[in-house]
Amino acid sequence: MLGVFDYVFEPLEKRFGFQRMAYIFLLPNxxxxxxxxxxxxxxxxxxxxxxxxxxxxxxxxxxxxxxIAKLLDCVSIFDPSTCNQDRFWRGVGNxxxxxxxxxxxxxxxxxxxxxxxxxxLFGRGFFRSMxxxxxxxxxxxxxxxxxxxxxxxxxxxxxxxxxxxxxxxFLLDGGWAQFWVIVSGAWAQMGFxxxxxxxxxxxxxxxxxxxxxxxxxNPLTSFRFITLPLLMPTMFVVLVLSIIRAVQIxxxxxxxxxxxxxxxxxxxxxxxxxTAFQNRNxxxxxxxxxxxxLVLMILTVFQLRLGRRVDAA
Amino acid sequence: xxxxxxxxxxxxxYAEQPRGVLAFLTRLQGGTRFTTTDVFTxxxxxxxxxxxFAPVLWLVLSSFKSERGLVEFPPTLLxxxxxxxxxxxxxxxxELYDVTLEDGTVKRLAQVARVGxxxxxxxxxxxxxxxxxxxxxxxxxxxxxNFSLQNYQEAIQKxxxxxxLGNSVVVxxxxxxxxxxxxxxxxxxxxxxxxxxxxxxxxxxxxTLMVPVSVILIPAFLVINEVGWVNNxxxxxxxxxxxxTGVFLLRQYxxxxxxELLESARIDGATEWRIYWQxxxxxxxxxxxxxxxxxxxxxWNDFLWPLIVLSRTELFTxxxxxxxxxxxxxxxxxxxxxxxxxxxxxxxxxxxxxxRYITTGIATTGLx
Numbered sequence: 001m002l003g004v005f006d007y008v009f010e011p012l013e014k015r016f017g018f019q020r021m022a023y024i025f026l027l028p029n030x031x032x033x034x035x036x037x038x039x040x041x042x043x044x045x046x047x048x049x050x051x052x053x054x055x056x057x058x059x060x061x062x063x064x065x066x067x068i069a070k071l072l073d074c075v076s077i078f079d080p081s082t083c084n085q086d087r088f089w090r091g092v093g094n095x096x097x098x099x100x101x102x103x104x105x106x107x108x109x110x111x112x113x114x115x116x117x118x119x120x121l122f123g124r125g126f127f128r129s130m131x132x133x134x135x136x137x138x139x140x141x142x143x144x145x146x147x148x149x150x151x152x153x154x155x156x157x158x159x160x161x162x163x164x165x166x167x168x169x170f171l172l173d174g175g176w177a178q179f180w181v182i183v184s185g186a187w188a189q190m191g192f193x194x195x196x197x198x199x200x201x202x203x204x205x206x207x208x209x210x211x212x213x214x215x216x217x218n219p220l221t222s223f224r225f226i227t228l229p230l231l232m233p234t235m236f237v238v239l240v241l242s243i244i245r246a247v248q249i250x251x252x253x254x255x256x257x258x259x260x261x262x263x264x265x266x267x268x269x270x271x272x273x274x275t276a277f278q279n280r281n282x283x284x285x286x287x288x289x290x291x292x293x294l295v296l297m298i299l300t301v302f303q304l305r306l307g308r309r310v311d312a313a
Numbered sequence: 314x315x316x317x318x319x320x321x322x323x324x325x326x327y328a329e330q331p332r333g334v335l336a337f338l339t340r341l342q343g344g345t346r347f348t349t350t351d352v353f354t355x356x357x358x359x360x361x362x363x364x365x366f367a368p369v370l371w372l373v374l375s376s377f378k379s380e381r382g383l384v385e386f387p388p389t390l391l392x393x394x395x396x397x398x399x400x401x402x403x404x405x406x407x408e409l410y411d412v413t414l415e416d417g418t419v420k421r422l423a424q425v426a427r428v429g430x431x432x433x434x435x436x437x438x439x440x441x442x443x444x445x446x447x448x449x450x451x452x453x454x455x456x457x458x459n460f461s462l463q464n465y466q467e468a469i470q471k472x473x474x475x476x477x478l479g480n481s482v483v484v485x486x487x488x489x490x491x492x493x494x495x496x497x498x499x500x501x502x503x504x505x506x507x508x509x510x511x512x513x514x515x516x517x518x519x520x521t522l523m524v525p526v527s528v529i530l531i532p533a534f535l536v537i538n539e540v541g542w543v544n545n546x547x548x549x550x551x552x553x554x555x556x557x558t559g560v561f562l563l564r565q566y567x568x569x570x571x572x573e574l575l576e577s578a579r580i581d582g583a584t585e586w587r588i589y590w591q592x593x594x595x596x597x598x599x600x601x602x603x604x605x606x607x608x609x610x611x612x613w614n615d616f617l618w619p620l621i622v623l624s625r626t627e628l629f630t631x632x633x634x635x636x637x638x639x640x641x642x643x644x645x646x647x648x649x650x651x652x653x654x655x656x657x658x659x660x661x662x663x664x665x666x667x668x669r670y671i672t673t674g675i676a677t678t679g680l681x
Contacts, residue, residue, distance in 0.1 A: 005586055005590070006584065006586055006587070009584065009585065009586035010584055010586070013584055013585055013586070018579070018585050019506060019507075019508065020508070021502075021506070021585040021586075022502040022503075022505075022506035022508045022511070023502070023508070024502075025498040025499065025501050025502035025506075025585075025589065026498070026499050026502040026503070026514065028494075028495040028498060028499075029495040029496060029498060029499035029555045029560065030499065030514070030555075032495065032551060032552070032554055032555035033518065033521075033555035033557075035536060035540075036533060036536060036537075036551070036552035036553075036555070037521055037524070037529070037533075037552075037555065037557075038517070038521070039532070039536060040529040040532035040533040040535075040536055041521070041524065041528075041529055041532075042532075043532035043535065043536075044528070044529055044531065044532045046532075047531055047532060055531070055534070055535050055538065056535075057535070112357065113357075113358075113361060116354045116357050116358055116361075117358075119350075119351075119354055121351070121354060121355065121358075127358045127361075127362060128672065129664075129668050129672075130361075130362040130365050130366055131361060131362070131365055132668075132671075132672060133365065133366065133369070133661075133664065134365055134369070136610060136614075136660050136661070136664050136671075137369075137614070137657055137660070138613065138614030138615075138616065138632050138656065138657070138660075139614065139616055139632075140614075140616055140632045140635050140636050140656070141614075141632075141635075141653055141656055141657045144372075144635070144639060144649060144653045145368045145369060145371075145372050145653070146368065147639075148371070148372055148375065148646065148650065149368055149371060153384060153385075153386040153388070154388075155371055155388060157386075158386065158387035158388055161386075161387060162387060187364075187365070187368075191365070195672055219350070248525050248527050250527060250617060251616045251617055254616075254636075255636055255639065269527040272527065272530065273527075273530065273617075276530060276531050277530075277621065282531050285530075285531055286531050286532070289527070289528045289529070289530065289531070292527070292528055293524065293528045296524070296525070296528065300522075
């Protein structure tokens, strides 16, 4: 292995000198990065401003901001049915609701779990693994696990019937489908953020609590005045990361409900996916993804700003 | 002469510590008593563990059930299979039932046929005797718990599981090797050399850290199309290999390796490649291990990108194949459940062995 690479690299070093070898080391990564990440990012702008059903750039018509205007063409953005692209706005609305509720679930339960796991208890490692395990499962597997649980003759309906209720068509009712997409999403993600919060909790120096005890804190006040303020930087990271990830919700919903019933669980990435790869309207889809990228960029800048302020503090 | 020290003297300081298994389980840091907070904490953790793990356990238990057991409502907890018996004169094994006869006695009989709500059964010990006709409500199936692998065997035959598994393994292994190699080379270049444009390159990489595939789906597909990698595993392996996260993680780690080490190697006449391969890489092993674990996880579970690049079934990865299979109108749960279990098995095994690295890796780098 070493010999083969040496055979390639040694003459290069002789030719360019050892300082310039940095470029050689960067080359493979930057080549792939440039072709498959950077170039598509730039091309996306072009797609967003062109029309036509061909994916080839030469066959596309430049139409300026028409695609974006079409997406934003609404009588009232609070009522998707008044929009030219009503499915886009339904997707935006659903995504908004999803982000707010899922992130709230993740932060609240993630924090409670992290606090519980931060206590010196027997079996802490076991509990930590159990809470983390769903994070490893692929979105497809997560969706199938929940589909099996929620189907008409599934375990959950069996529990409801045995408690005297009647079966609920969980995935065929819009409201319930939304509810379970959120719950299963939080179920699959929470362990990851719990770990980050736990690391944050463990970085709080224990002598602070001892000092607090001398000053007469009780568990509630020490949480309020020691834990919470010192955990804030971690909380911001968790908040922004979970929002960025929630905005991009796609895979597990695609398998669990495929956006249905109707457009009850249609989210923004699925709108982009179906518009591009099923309706072949690449321009409109690219325009929508530009808007999504804009939102993600704002969130990222927000996170970096906060991170810097936290670092400075 | 020294007084014999009574054993009590020794044991007294420990006397207040409870002993035994229960005491071991309930012992607490700093104290010996269980507080209310401890009780609530345990309660929360136990309920939480149930919520997190029960859905997976239910999937695994269900995957062993017979086709008939799967549609039963309410479902049984354990996989029950119908007991059958071979009876002379019948080609197929017959199903056994406990039948309540007219005189109130219960007899174990084998069912020969069922028409509407009536069933005809014979005594397996005496197949020549006159068959008994009963209402199907008069009979109770004889069942036994059986963690049968029949579903697994049939599913593997019906479903090109091994092909998908092979594709997933190829993609995961190849992508991880390529990722580790090129990311570590780039990180080495960025952390150990001074050159013009270094900070610009690093900033560009950093700024794409948060750009998800979903945002660049269309142009990325065009590029793949131009390169000719649609319906080619290369199209799944290569584009994701230049991960900004990997470069970032490794660069930060390599910055902590002292430059003096490299200098003295240069004085000894080592080539740059040798320095990278024999000094920096071994020292960066912990960071490489974290990245390797992440890469395996990302690639094994990846769905959206392979879904777009691959449309020929023989190239599907497990995730894409599983999705295609579950999308059939007539959902065949007795095949899908075992396939799902087989798909989550490898990552579960990896986690079981490497969970310490995975959890500390995530906690310290904050990435998934």
